[in-house]
Amino acid sequence: MSEIALKELLYKMADDQLIQGHRNSEWTGMGPLLEEDIAFSSMAQDTIGQSLALYNLLHQLGESDPDTIAFTRNSTQFHNCVLTELPNKEYDFSLIRHFMFDTAQAIRYEALTRSSYLPLSQLAIKIRGELRYHTLHANTWIKQLGSATDESIERLQKSLLYALPFALGIFEESPYEKEIIASGIFEGEQKIKEKWLTQIQKIISQTRLTFPDIDLIQPVIGGRTGKHSEHLQPLLDEMSEVFRIDPTTEW
Secondary structure (H helix, E strand, O other), X not given: OOHHHHHHHXXXXXXXXXXXXXXXXXXXXOOOOHHHHHHHHHHHHHHHHHHHHHHHHHHHOOOOOHHHHXXXXXXXXXXXXXXXXXXXXXXXXHHHXXXXXXHXXXXXXXXXXXXXXXXXXXXXXXXXXXXXXXXHHHHHHHXXXXXXXXXXXXXXXXXXXXXXXXXHHHHOOOOOXXXXXXXXXXXXXXXXXXXXXXXXXXXXXXXXXXXXXXXXXXXXXXXXXXXXXXXXXXXXXXXXXXXXXXXXXXX
């Protein structure tokens, strides 16, 4: 397998984790409940730590050090899916995004524990354990709020319909997809997507929410090739402000 294909895979996973982690961190001190404030802060810490581990793998493959990778690129150089960069909005949207994103991540890292690239499979075992808490948290709140009041159900339903096209962008295929699959590095986005759909529909079916016809949803793609929304560059400017002032600052 070519090194460029492996790096592309690592970059998109690392960038997903970094940007989602930053959005989660924005709930610190702002959560609707104290326990949710703590939960999102904890998940942000996990997710950003996971991005650091992935950037370290890239560094071992000859890329720049993690701080340089994370804090000096502009938006067109990032490979995260567009879903992760969208503003938090109200809690219902952040919860739906958390549910859909972390379900995908749990399935992805479970598959990666069997990767033929040993450093990645070893890291995936660790990340898989952390994601169990994330998915338990998301599933619990989706089930509760998706079966609670008319207002909570309506809010979640609207957020589900809004976020779903962006969530499908998680599975945007790599230009090296066949090579990655053939080499045993990763089983491929389509298999992950199929498992993801089964899992999220299973959880939604336990609520009063309605899952739309997936064939009628147009995925929002482009993030993997640097085509992002207007929201990413301001996020990067804010995220990298301290580093640009003092590049010696550590994570």
